[in-house]
Amino acid sequence: MDVLFSEIPWGPVLILLPLAGGIACFLFPASAKPLGLLTVALVGLAVVGLGWQLLGHGVYHHAVGGWGAPLGIDLAADGLSLLMLAMTALVGFGVSLYATGYFKPADSVRFWPLWLLLLGALNALFLSGDLFNLYVTLELVGLAAVALTALQGGRDALTGAMRYLLATLLGSLLYLLGVALLYHGFGTVDLALLSERVMPSPVAWAALGLMSAGLILKTALFPLHFWLPPAHASAPAPVSAVLSALVVKASFYILLRLWLAIFADISEGVAALFGLLGAGAVLWGSLQALRQTRVKLLVAYSTVAQIGYLFLVYPLASGMGVTAWSAMAYLAFSHALAKAAMFLAAGNLMYFGGHDRIADLDRVVQRLPLTAGAFALAGVSIMGLPPSGGFNGKWLLLQAALTQGRWDIVGIILLGGLLAAGYIFKVLGNTFTQAPKTHEPISVPARMQWAAMLLAAGAILVGFLASPFLALVGVGDPFNVGGLRP
C-alpha cells in the first residue's frame, strides 16, 4: 500500500486527470454527469495520495518530462500547496454533487467540461513552483472562470462576465510585466532560486508594485473589488460557489508565495499598506453586505469582507510569523467551505422560491430545513463563533495582534465579526417568518440540499481538528519563519 502510494507521481495525475475528464465530458455529453462526478472523486483520492506522500517523505518535487529547472517545468508541493489542493477537492466535490441536480441538460453539457478544465487549472496553479508557470495557470483559471460565469447567458451574467474578463486580463498583464522585470534583474523565474538571488533594488521594487497590484485586482481586495459582486452574484449557484471559494484564493495564493519567497525581505511598509486595505475591505464589504436586499449579492459582498481578513495577516507576520500565517491558512480554508455552502444554500433558495429577495423569503426554515441549517452553520464559521474553522482562524489572528499590541487590528477583527453577525441574521431572521407575498414551494432535490449541508458541516468540523490541520500545513515549513525571523 505504502509502496503504491509513494511510487505514483501524484502531481501530474492531479493535473492530467481533470483535463482528461473535461475532454471526455465534452466528447460524450450524454454521460457528462457521471464522468464528471467520477473525475472529481478520483481527484479527491489523488489529493489523499499526495498528502500521504508528503507526510512520509516531506516536500514533493517532480520534474516534468525529466528535464528539471531551469530548462524544464518543475512541479512542487509542500503543506501550503496541499492545503489549497485539499480545499479545492473538497469544495469541488460538494459543488459537483450539487451541479448534478442544478443544471438543465442543455447547460449541464457546457458546465462539466469548463468546470473540470477550471479544476485542472487550479490544481496546476497550486503545484507550480515558477513564476511563468503560475502566469499561464492563472490565465487558464481566469478564462475558465469567465466562461462559467457567462454559462447561462442573460444580461446581468454577460455584462458581469465581461467586466470580470477585463479585470482579470488587466491583472494578469500587470503580473506578467512584473515577471519580465524579475527575470531581467535576477535571471530566473524559479521561486526557490529567486528567493536566494533577490536583492532590494529598483527592479525588484517595480516588480513588487506591479505584481501586487495585478494580484490584488484579481483577488478583489478593496478598493479593487468592483468586478466581484456583479460577477459572483449573477453566475449560476455552483459557479458562484467555485468563484468565491476557490478562484479568488488562486491569485491570493500566488501573492502569498511571492511574499514568502521574495518580497517579505525587501518591502518596507507594503505590509502595513496591505493591512490597511484589508481593514478597509472588512469594514466596507461588511457594510455593503448589510445594505443588500438580495441573498446572493449579500453573500458576494461578504466575500469582499472575508478577503480583507486574509490581508490583515501581513502586518502581523513580521513579529508573529507562525501564528499569523496559521491563522491565514485556517481562515482561507474555512472560508472556502463556508462560502461555498452559503452560495449553494442561496442557490437552493432561488430554486425554491424563484427569487433571492431577502424580504420575501417565505417560511424557509419550516419547508427547507436542511438549506436553512446549512446557511446558519456556514454563518457560524463566517462570523467566527466557536466551534468552527472560522473561529480558530480569528482566534489565532487575535492572538497574533494582541501579542504585538496591535489594538487597531484587534478592533477591526471584532467589529468585522459583529457586522458579519448582522448580515447573516438579516437573512436568517427572514427565513423563519411568512413573507407578505406567499408562494408555492418548488421542491429542491435532496442532494442539492445535502451538498450545501456537507460543506457547511465541514467548515464547522475543521474547527475541531486544529492540531492535525496545522501539522499538515507545516509540512516542508512553507512559512519558513523559524530560520529567517527569530
Next chain:
Amino acid sequence: MSVPFLYALVGIGLFCLGLHALIVHDHLLRKILAINVMGSGVFLVLVALARRGGDSPPDPVPHAMVITGIVVAISATALALSLMLKVKAATGRAELADKDGG
C-alpha cells in the same frame, strides 16, 4: 542608451498607452484592443531585455515565454470577442452599463 533598452522603454510606453485606452474608452472592442496593445508591450519588454549586452547571444527563455504568452493572448481575445458579441446581442450595445447593471 542601448538599443535593447530603447525597445524595452517602447514596450513600457505601449503598456501605459493600452492601460490609458482601457480606462477611458467605453466601447468593448476598444477595451479588448487596448488589452492586446498592453500585452504586446509586455512581450516587447521580454524580448528586448533578453539581450544582455555585448556580443553574447540573446537568452532564449524569454522568447519561449513570449510564444506561450501569445497563445494565451489569442485565446483570451477570442473569448473576449465572443463575449462582446453576446453582450451586444443581449443589451443592444457593445458597452458595459454603469454601476446599476443596466
